[in-house]
Amino acid sequence: MLEASRRWRREGLSIGLVPTMGALHAGHLRLVEGACRENDRVVVSIFVNPIQFGPGEDFDHYPRDPQRDAELLAKAGVDGIYEPTVAAMYPPGSSTLIHVAGVSQPLEGQARPGHFDGVATVVAKLFTAVEPDRAYFGQKDAQQVAVVKRMARDLDFPVEIRVSPTVRELDGLALSSRNAYLTPDERKAAASLSSALRLAAEAYAHGEGKPDRLRQILKERLEAEPLAQVEYAEVVNPETFIAPGSLAVLAVRFGRTRLIDNHDLAKVFPG
Numbered sequence: 073m074l075e076a077s078r079r080w081r082r083e084g085l086s087i088g089l090v091p092t093m094g095a096l097h098a099g100h101l102r103l104v105e106g107a108c109r110e111n112d113r114v115v116v117s118i119f120v121n122p123i124q125f126g127p128g129e130d131f132d133h134y135p136r137d138p139q140r141d142a143e144l145l146a147k148a149g150v151d152g153i154y155e156p157t158v159a160a161m162y163p164p165g166s167s168t169l170i171h172v173a174g175v176s177q178p179l180e181g182q183a184r185p186g187h188f189d190g191v192a193t194v195v196a197k198l199f200t201a202v203e204p205d206r207a208y209f210g211q212k213d214a215q216q217v218a219v220v221k222r223m224a225r226d227l228d229f230p231v232e233i234r235v236s237p238t239v240r241e242l243d244g245l246a247l248s249s250r251n252a253y254l255t256p257d258e259r260k261a262a263a264s265l266s267s268a269l270r271l272a273a274e275a276y277a278h279g280e281g282k283p284d285r286l287r288q289i290l291k292e293r294l295e296a297e298p299l300a301q302v303e304y305a306e307v308v309n310p311e312t313f314i315a316p317g318s319l320a321v322l323a324v325r326f327g328r329t330r331l332i333d334n335h336d337l338a339k340v341f342p343g
């Protein structure tokens with residue numbers, strides 16, 4: 073990839089990178105669309121990054137469909153797909169991890185120890201391989217966005233981090249490759265995440281600013297759903313991921329599937 077992107081750079085062309093783990097859905101394609109609009113050349117990376125999965129997480133079962141991904145990306149008009157192997161990304165002896173202190177510690181960081189070290193490390197390596205002018209991430213993984221922004225700033229990567237709004241199903245469920253794991257009953261129940269966020273946003277718009285009350289609104293709606301096991305429901309600052317703030321963040325399990333979602337309560341909930 074380095075060769076193609078060096079050539080593009082020499083030709084004075086701008087490069088957009090969309091990092092993914094494959095199993096592409098409309099949310100990824102929205103990122104690709106933005107990248108194609110804003111750059112002369114677009115690279116999509118597909119790499120299921122083993123070091124961001126904890127023991128007992130779904131690395132082995134993570135959905136993979138390289139042929140379908142390639143067809144979707146060809147249709148979308150991308151200029152390159154970067155699909156390194158695990159051995160190429162982490163040759164034997166690799167022993168460096170990037171740890172972003174602070175923002176990678178609460179919430180997802182606590183629930184998934186080491187996850188953000190894996191994300192920050194692979195994203196830094198992708199930035200080095202592709203040398204993008206802009207890189208595209210989805211707002212659904214809001215804490216990941218904050219970690220990547222901090223990492224890019226701290227390590228002086230000359231890349232602009234662009235963030236696209238979450239793409240949702242008609243009932244509000246945020247698109248995620250992991251939605252494929254849900255049983256039909258769990259799928260119905262999973263609409264409770266967006267419905268909790270909508271209720272909290274409505275309360276906020278009507279003047280409810282007390283963090284405890286907003287947390288309670290989120291939890292009550294989620295706990296009304298028998299299949300939902302709430303891991304956290306908090307209202308935090310979108311840069312530090314600690315309270316106080318106006319970003320409502322949720323992590324909820326449905327059976328063996330763990331879903332996350334978020335919404336800035338200062339904005340109207342879409343749809």
Ligand code: PAF
Pocket residue numbers: 091092093119121124191194195213216
């Ligand atoms: O959001 C993802 O798909 C992954 O965490 C990323 C950014 C591609 C890094 O592996």
